[in-house]
Amino acid sequence: MNFTRREFGGLAAAGMLSRLTPAAEAQQEGRVIGYGIVGLGRISMQHFMPSLKMSKRARVTALVSGHREKAEKMAAEYGVPGNSIYSYADYERIADNQNVDAVYIALPNSMHAEYTIRAAKAGKHVLCEKPMATTVADSRNMIEACRSAGKKLMIAYRCQYEPTNLHAIQLIRDGKLGKIQAIESAHGFNIQPKEWRLDRKLAGGGPLMDVGVYSLNACRYLTGEEPNSMKAVASVIDHDGRFEEVEENLAWSMTFPSGIVASCNTTYGANMPGFYRVHGSKGMLHVEPAFAYEGLHLSAQMQGEPPIDEPNPEHDPIQFQREAEHLADCIVHNRQPKTAGEEGLRDMQLMMSLYESCGRI
Amino acid sequence: MNFTRREFGGLAAAGMLSRLTPAAEAQQEGRVIGYGIVGLGRISMQHFMPSLKMSKRARVTALVSGHREKAEKMAAEYGVPGNSIYSYADYERIADNQNVDAVYIALPNSMHAEYTIRAAKAGKHVLCEKPMATTVADSRNMIEACRSAGKKLMIAYRCQYEPTNLHAIQLIRDGKLGKIQAIESAHGFNIQPKEWRLDRKLAGGGPLMDVGVYSLNACRYLTGEEPNSMKAVASVIDHDGRFEEVEENLAWSMTFPSGIVASCNTTYGANMPGFYRVHGSKGMLHVEPAFAYEGLHLSAQMQGEPPIDEPNPEHDPIQFQREAEHLADCIVHNRQPKTAGEEGLRDMQLMMSLYESCGRI
Secondary structure, eight states, X not given: OOOOHHHHHHHHHTTTTOOOOHHHHHHHHTOOEEEEEEOOSHXXXXXXXXXXXXXXXXXXXXXXXXXXXXXXXXXXXXTOOGGGEEOSTTGGGGGGOTTOOEEEEOSOGGGHHHHHHHHHHTTOEEEEOSSOOSSHHHHHHHHHHHHHHTOOEEEOOGGGGOHHHHHHHHHHHTTTTOXXXXXXXXXXXXXXXXXXXXXXXXXXXXXXXXIIHHHHHHHHHHHTSOOSEEEEEEEOOOTTTTTSSSOSEEEEEEEOTTSOEEEEEEESSSOEEEEEEEEXXXXXXXXXXXXXXXXXXXXXXXXXXXXXXXXXXXXXTHHHHHHHHHHHHHHHTTOOOTTBHHHHHHHHHHHHHHHHHHOOO | OOXXXXXXXXXXXXXXXXOOOHHHHHHHHTOOEEEEEEOOSXXXXXIIHHHHHTOSSEEEEEEEOSOHHHHHHHHHHHTOOGGGEEXXXXXXXXXXXXXXXXXXXXXXXXXXXXXXXXXXXXXXXXEEOSSOOSSHHHHHHHHHHHXXXXXXXXXXOGGGGOHHHHHHHHHHHTTTTOSEEEEEEEEEOOOOTTOGGGOHHHHXXXXXXXXXXXXXXXXXXXXXXXXXXXXXXXXXXOTTTTTSSSOSEEEXXXXXXXXXXXXXXXXXXXXXXXXXXXXETTEEEEESSOSSXXXXXXXXXXXXXXXEEEEOOOOTTHHHHHHHHHHHHHXXXXXXXXXXXXXXXXXXXXXXXXXXXHOOO
């Protein structure tokens, strides 16, 4: 649980933690959560929405898009009625749609805050893609808007619900690697020109915000600690028009309170398979791919333990289904999501520290 | 060649670049260089000396040790006459030993400077283990002593003579990876208590000086550039008596003038296989192990090229033989070693920058 004591007290006072009768609980248990999809891009159409086709706990009940035609096509595919298709202008009307419990926000980063806050005001829970926003202030406003509306806010950190990453965390927590000393991680790709990700205003930053955040978040969930010192360097190599506003490459080093050190790399200029390697006094684990939608692979060597070589056979879009169902469970059982807004806020604060350390490109 | 114009002029003036007659040259060509071994530790006895058993261009002709009995045993094995065994006190007497052309210095780091300088004054060339010294001042003094004595100084950077590393460099220089963007590297091991490596005065620093230097040197030879910005963090986790004087963990990030970024890790608290991974706009290469005495392995994926999966079948101590023979060639042909003192000095300066950046433990 990510509540502070004060927040917890506030929720209790607001009656949000009141118990239901057993009959009402059973009814709640069987509830299927309806998602309004905000933004019909690749991640929504090819991953999140298809994942709900397999789910018994969540389904697509509304669409929010600037492209009516595309929305109507998707509506037909997902059995969404025509009156549950919204434009960005009349987005607030979802307040009246009883079939929408939550929204999934998959827009350019800078729009996350506005569409989260408007959803909360419309009485809807929010599952928001990472990075949570483009500024710390926006992140705080999102948390506050959902808190004061009594709605859940979950950031879509897939890897924290995914078995290969969870197994890596478990090996560490169980002491199989001994005392953890150091982590290496990297994640990047060679970006196409003209993507919104290269627009500083829309993206908030370069590869750090988009894919480096996976390494940062991984170092935090692997150690279970928050960095207490961070130093970064950044550069642009390709003066081909792509990197007028955001960094191309960023490398950073950080320490955690226990003394664990991490060195990380991210880029928009090269294919850089997402991986991490954790070194402990009694062993080492390596996950690669670590952040992909499928095909994850864990290997580990540990003193006095058989080695692990564990490919994950699951297929995309299972990771998206897990996220959607986690928030559904949180709604049904009135629990705080494992990766609530505060988790996104921490990464945002840390990324801003990294940008401060290296100077913005 | 690493000469400055001034140094080159000085050498020419001293007649050191004078041409030999063809007959004299042929005689030189067949010369077998005699090495005096300074320090009979693991690296000398298990690697460097055995490597010369296979060489037609270099042989062991003297031993310098504080342990007479051990020295006599080794002398018998290598056919070194009793009058070519020296103590550290009468080391200068090698000046009179015409069978000694060069010395191989494999002592604790802080002793490299003294024994290099004494060798140069005794008229001997020097092959000195890495790290070159424990201070920048000592490194400069070593270079100056050898320069003014007209003797070669080579630092034993094995990897720069080793085919797997050379192949990695070649792929990069040939543009097979496109424009290089980023490098990850790590190297460390879990150190036993009471090693001289844990004594700050003898070692000069912790894992950075001992094994991290491989990653630093690799980033330099892979890029062919010198870092222009470096940031480090360091820590001690195990308060078990090992790390009273040196760091246990050190992570750093750096940039190069072209914009290439690198993130590196080193530790004395965990097994951290030496590796590097180089990301370019058109491909990636990974070498692991990258710094070991044998078993090196290069793999690469490149656009429009067949993938490379290239284990190196060579066995230890071939890498030591190559170093010994490189200096032998440099002596015979009066060439500057590829990894001359200046190469070691650069790493020393850079390591001091890293320590400055993170603060000494």
